[in-house]
Amino acid sequence: DQQVKQNSPSLSVQEGRISILNCxxxxxxxxxxxxxxxxxxxxxxxxxxxxxIKDKNEDGRFTVFLNKSAKHLSLHIVPSQPGDSAVxxxxxxxxxxxxxxxxxxxxxxxx
Amino acid sequence: xxxxxxxxxxxxxxxxxxxxxRCDPISEHNRLYWYRQTxxxxxxxxxxxxxxxxxxxxRLLSDRFSAERPKGSFSTLEIQRTEQGxxxxxxxxxxxxxxxxxxxxxxxxxxxxx
Numbered sequence: 001d002q003q004v005k006q007n008s009p010s011l012s013v014q015e016g017r018i019s020i021l022n023c024x025x026x027x028x029x030x031x032x033x034x035x036x037x038x039x040x041x042x043x044x045x046x047x048x049x050x051x052x053i054k055d056k057n058e059d060g061r062f063t064v065f066l067n068k069s070a071k072h073l074s075l076h077i078v079p080s081q082p083g084d085s086a087v088x089x090x091x092x093x094x095x096x097x098x099x100x101x102x103x104x105x106x107x108x109x110x111x
Numbered sequence: 112x113x114x115x116x117x118x119x120x121x122x123x124x125x126x127x128x129x130x131x132x133r134c135d136p137i138s139e140h141n142r143l144y145w146y147r148q149t150x151x152x153x154x155x156x157x158x159x160x161x162x163x164x165x166x167x168x169x170r171l172l173s174d175r176f177s178a179e180r181p182k183g184s185f186s187t188l189e190i191q192r193t194e195q196g197x198x199x200x201x202x203x204x205x206x207x208x209x210x211x212x213x214x215x216x217x218x219x220x221x222x223x224x225x
Contacts (some may be wrong), residue, residue: 004153009151032212036216041218042219043117043216043217043218044202044214046213046215049211049213051211089153089154091214093212098156098159098167099156099214100156101146101153101154103151103152104151104152104153
């Protein structure tokens with residue numbers, strides 16, 4: 001039973017365009033959400049997070065949107081760069097909950 | 112660099128052997144987590160410590176797995192009588208327990224059981 005879902009295993013976008021990665025969750029106890037980026041042979045690296053009291057958080061080229069009623073969040077990368085090519089994991093946690101990760105989306109940014 | 116350090120980076124073993132992995136967290140972090148990741152999946156929670164106390168262990172975790180964090184510093188993860196299904200990347204992460212806690216991961220130990 002996957003509590004955090006990333007339904008797109010892969011995504012390809014052109015350099016300079018917007019990348020949109022989606023994540024859905026089922027556990028209503030989750031109140032804090034994070035995105036991690038992972039390159040091959042490395043551990044995941046923290047990218048950006050959002051608390052459930054907000055619906056948007058922005059950091060440079062990265063913006064995370066949270067729709068609590070739909071239990072959905074998305075990560076927008078604008079503009080996309082070749083160095084953004086990696087696997088992106090959505091993670092969720094809450095009071096008394098561990099960090100639960102989705103299966104990841106592999107992003108390829110084409111030059 | 113004071114990031115999370117994991118050793119070894121790679122481990123190849125024969126089925127039935129015991130293996131031990133080590134994780135050195137970021138020094139001021141009081142929480143330490145172990146995750147396992149297989150190809151095409153996200154990190155799967157195994158266990159975590161707050162200081163030296165092991166606060167939770169996944170129900171999916173076999174009794175062949177044991178973890179320790181003596182003195183609340185480094186941690187070891189031991190797998191006894193390894194099976195081929197144990198082949199995975201074992202990730203360690205540390206954090207400072209606080210509101211909006213963030214995990215900082217090491218590079219992982221890739222285990223291959225032959």
